[in-house]
Amino acid sequence: MRVDLSQGMTPCSTRVMNLSHMLTESARRLGEAPGLIWGDRAWSWATLEARACALAQALVQDCGVRKGDRVLVQSSNCNQMFEAMFACWRAGAVWVPANYRLSPDDLAYLAHSSGARFLLCGERFTEHARACAPHVDATILIGAEYEALIAKHMGAVPEPVEVQRDDPAWFFFTSGTTGKPKAAVLTHGQLAFVITNHLCDLMPGTGPEDASLVVAPLSHGAGIHQLAQAAHGVTTILPAGEKFDPAEVWELVARHRVTNMFTVPTIVKLLVEHPSVDAHDHSSLRYVIYAGAPMYRADQIRALEKLGPVLVQYFGLGEVTGNITVLPPAHHHIADDKMRIGSCGFARTGMQVQIQNDKGEEVALGETGEIAVIGPAVFAGYFNNPEANAKSFRNGWFLTGDLGHMDAQGFVYLTGRASDMYISGGSNIYPREIEEKLLEHPDLSEVAVLGVPDPVWGEIGMAVCVPAPGAQVEGKSVLDWLEPKLARYKMPRHVVLWDALPKSAYGKITKKMIREELEARGELPAKAG
Numbered sequence: 001m002r003v004d005l006s007q008g009m010t011p012c013s014t015r016v017m018n019l020s021h022m023l024t025e026s027a028r029r030l031g032e033a034p035g036l037i038w039g040d041r042a043w044s045w046a047t048l049e050a051r052a053c054a055l056a057q058a059l060v061q062d063c064g065v066r067k068g069d070r071v072l073v074q075s076s077n078c079n080q081m082f083e084a085m086f087a088c089w090r091a092g093a094v095w096v097p098a099n100y101r102l103s104p105d106d107l108a109y110l111a112h113s114s115g116a117r118f119l120l121c122g123e124r125f126t127e128h129a130r131a132c133a134p135h136v137d138a139t140i141l142i143g144a145e146y147e148a149l150i151a152k153h154m155g156a157v158p159e160p161v162e163v164q165r166d167d168p169a170w171f172f173f174t175s176g177t178t179g180k181p182k183a184a185v186l187t188h189g190q191l192a193f194v195i196t197n198h199l200c201d202l203m204p205g206t207g208p209e210d211a212s213l214v215v216a217p218l219s220h221g222a223g224i225h226q227l228a229q230a231a232h233g234v235t236t237i238l239p240a241g242e243k244f245d246p247a248e249v250w251e252l253v254a255r256h257r258v259t260n261m262f263t264v265p266t267i268v269k270l271l272v273e274h275p276s277v278d279a280h281d282h283s284s285l286r287y288v289i290y291a292g293a294p295m296y297r298a299d300q301i302r303a304l305e306k307l308g309p310v311l312v313q314y315f316g317l318g319e320v321t322g323n324i325t326v327l328p329p330a331h332h333h334i335a336d337d338k339m340r341i342g343s344c345g346f347a348r349t350g351m352q353v354q355i356q357n358d359k360g361e362e363v364a365l366g367e368t369g370e371i372a373v374i375g376p377a378v379f380a381g382y383f384n385n386p387e388a389n390a391k392s393f394r395n396g397w398f399l400t401g402d403l404g405h406m407d408a409q410g411f412v413y414l415t416g417r418a419s420d421m422y423i424s425g426g427s428n429i430y431p432r433e434i435e436e437k438l439l440e441h442p443d444l445s446e447v448a449v450l451g452v453p454d455p456v457w458g459e460i461g462m463a464v465c466v467p468a469p470g471a472q473v474e475g476k477s478v479l480d481w482l483e484p485k486l487a488r489y490k491m492p493r494h495v496v497l498w499d500a501l502p503k504s505a506y507g508k509i510t511k512k513m514i515r516e517e518l519e520a521r522g523e524l525p526a527k528a529g
Contacts, residue, residue, distance in 0.1 A: 016189045018160035019169055019227075020056075020090035023049050023083075026233040030208055035230070037256065038079050039240030045233065048083050050154060055087035057156035058149035063118060063138055067092030067161050070171060072116035072136065074107055074128045076100045076242050077218050080142045082226070084120055089169060089188075092161030093118075096171040096183070097219035101487045104131035106181075111135035114171050114183050114383065120146075165189030166380055172220070174318040174428070183383040184319045191227070193350065193376040194321045198228040201326045201348050202312055203260050203287045208233040210259040210286075213252055215244065215267055216426070221291060224321055225262040234260075246274035254280040260287040264426025265295035266457050272299075272306040285310050287329070291322060292426030293458045294414060297341055304334050315344035315414065316377075317400055319392070323348045323377030324400070325412050343411040344404075351375035355406050360394045368405045368415055372397040420511050422451025422459040427489050429461060431511075434492065437485050438463060441478065443471035446501050449492055450511050452524055461492035462525070464514055466500055473497065496523050 026035065027049035035045035043051075059065040071093045075081045081097075088095045096114050098107055100122070108131040111119065119136045121129045123143035133139065140146055163169075169191055171183040186194075199206060212229045214236060216222035226236050237256050239248050249271060252258065263271075268290050271277060288303070289312040295303075303311060311332040316322035327345030347353040354362050355369040363369040378398045382388045392399055401421075404414045420431050431449035438447040446466035451459035467473050475495030483491060502513040518524045 014165045014189075016163060016165045016192060018089055018163050019188055019191060020052065020086045020160050022195075022227070022231045023052055023086040024160075026230060030233045033208065033233070034235050035233075036079055036082055036236050036238070038077075038238040041079070043079055043083075048079075048086075051150050052083045052086040052090065053157050054150045054153040054155070055084055055146075056090035057153040057158050059087060059091040059093065059118075060158065061153070062149065063140070065091050065093050065118065068094065068168070069118065070094045070096045070114050070116040071118045071120055072107075072111050072114060072132065073097040073120045073219070074100055074102075074125050074132075075120065075122040075142055077214060077238050078122075078142065079238070080146055081218055082236065085223070085227075086230075090158060090160045092163070094168045094171055096173075097223060098173060099217060099219055099487070100125070101217075101489060102128075103485070103487060104128045106487065108132050108135060110173060110181060110183075113181070163188045168380070168383075171383060172318045172321070172379070180433070182385055182388055185380040185383050186321060187380050190376060190379065191224075191321070194224065194323055195228045195231050197323050197348055197350060197377060198225065199232060201328070202289055202314060203228075206232055206234060206260065206287075211235045211237055211256045211284075213237045213239075213249065213256075213258045213261040215239070215249060215261055215263045220318065221322060222262055225289070229260075244270075246271050247276040247279075250274070250276045250280040250282060253282050253285065257284040258282075259284055260289065261285075262289045262291070264292040265290050265299060266293075266425040268295065268303050268311075269299045269456065272303045277306055282307065287312050289314065291316065293423040294342070294344065296455075296458075297336075300332065300339075301334050304332060313344055314348070315412065316348075319379045319398060320351075320373055320375075320377050320400075321379070323351055323375070324353060324371070324373050340407075340411050340413075342413050343407075344414055345412065346410045347412075348375075348377070351377055353406070353410075353412060354397065355404060355412075356394075356397070356399075360397070363405075365408050366405050368403055371400045371402045371404050371412065371414075373400065374398065420450065422461070424451065424454075424459050424461065425457045425489065429459075429490055431461070434461065434463070434482075434486065434490060437482060438465065438478070440485075441473075441481055443468050443473045444478070445469070448501055448511065448514050450515060452494070452518075454493075454525070460494070460525075461490070462494040462496070462518075463492040464496050464498060464501065464518070466498055494525055 027045040030045045032044045034042045035048045036043045104127040111132040119139040169188045170186040173181045291314045309329045313327040316324040325345035333339040434449045445468045448464045452462045454460040
């Protein structure tokens with residue numbers, strides 16, 4: 001039968017697999033094989049599936065969760081966080097994980113802006129739960145309360161809720177130039193593509209014989225990475241301690257024959273420079289995947305010398321779930337003449353990357369412009385934020401806000417940022433949020449925060465402050481005042497005090513002029529390493 005497409009066609013169905021089915025499939029195939037190991041405890045795939053099913057039943061029967069309800073999550077890495085993600089999807093809910101290092105007020109803002117009905121919260125985050133209480137219908141504490149729900153419904157196997165390609169699955173919090181977090185809507189259909197793409201481009205050949213070590217919070221990129229592991233039945237390893245410990249990481253790599261891990265350049269640097277790297281066998285590693293920021297060339301060389309040809313770089317914002325470019329092991333070299341130094345790789349499978357001018361036209365090869373991308377990995381848009389959506393899309397292309405150029409072979413090179421955002425230890429830092437906090441200080445009249453190079457964290461924050469007339473302040477006192485008001489990873493490391501900030505002819509404070517003044521005064525931190 002020949003189908004006539006000249007009159008157009010209406011899709012017969014847009015229904016897709018509920019993402020919870022990935023855990024079901026791994027449990028069917030692998031049963032009692034270990035799916036998750038945390039410290040000295042292990043959970044089989046079958047156990048993880050049974051617990052996820054029990055929690056899904058509790059969410060629907062005891063909590064009244066309905067399709068599309070948002071479940072906000074405040075938790076450090078644990079087995080409950082891993083299994084609850086699949087439970088939420090099975091129940092039709094949207095997974096809304098937060099960076100657990102946020103302050104209670106920050107989390108309350110996320111609860112309100114996401115429209116979350118429920119909060120899944122670690123027992124030790126009592127202040128966070130209290131701050132969110134006015135915004136959610138109910139809170140489930142990870143601990144005795146959570147385990148009681150699991151026990152109550154153990155044995156239940158609720159049918160996964162039917163989902164369509166564009167049904168929300170995950171609200172991935174990111175930020176814009178305003179510094180206020182925005183919920184990027186990741187859908188069931190989009191994430192299915194992302195998972196496939198990760199397995200195809202980042203870690204080909206990965207399967208049940210492999211093991212993956214988590215060295216970052218599961219709330220963001222590491223969670224997406226572990227989702228791909230679950231899809232192929234790869235054992236996930238969680239370090240016992242919450243604090244990053246290179247010696248523990250290398251001991252776990254050796255003990256569990258870890259084959260892949262996802263991290264950021266700062267962590268790779270700390271791992272390969274720690275003496276424990278030479279005390280443990282890490283020959284099992286096949287893929288050490290890094291993203292979140294470019295890696296200094298000296299750090300690339302050091303990592304390649306220590307670990308061998310295992311580095312994989314990718315470039316991708318949360319809105320594209322990491323799926324913009326990839327630089328696989330074959331394109332990482334110790335020799336400079338064999339390495340495209342500064343490149344973040346070529347377009348991911350199924351994605352198209354373009355360098356555009358401000359009119360949306362593709363620029364010539366080698367010319368700098370804004371990096372734009374289209375493809376199935378692009379998110380559905382920001383939740384309840386039409387203004388941000390209008391600014392982020394043009395002619396169907398998602399605009400990353402990053403500047404770069406492309407060579408004749410399609411390799412992309414990042415050359416700057418369209419905004420003032422900087423990256424410290426793999427985390428995006430938005431100066432305006434910090435500036436707004438600093439301006440609440442009674443003795444400050446003007447402030448500016450910018451990122452400055454740092455050999456360990458990539459970039460760190462530097463605050464330039466102008467005291468109010470007649471006020472006497474010191475840099476340390478400013479930081480002491482700011483510390484309880486800001487997540488620790490957002491804290492500036494340096495403060496300088498000026499009589500006034502330089503301004504343009506239009507009276508505008510520009511970071512470019514401030515940076516030039518810092519250089520002229522010799523007040524930029526010394527670059528070490």
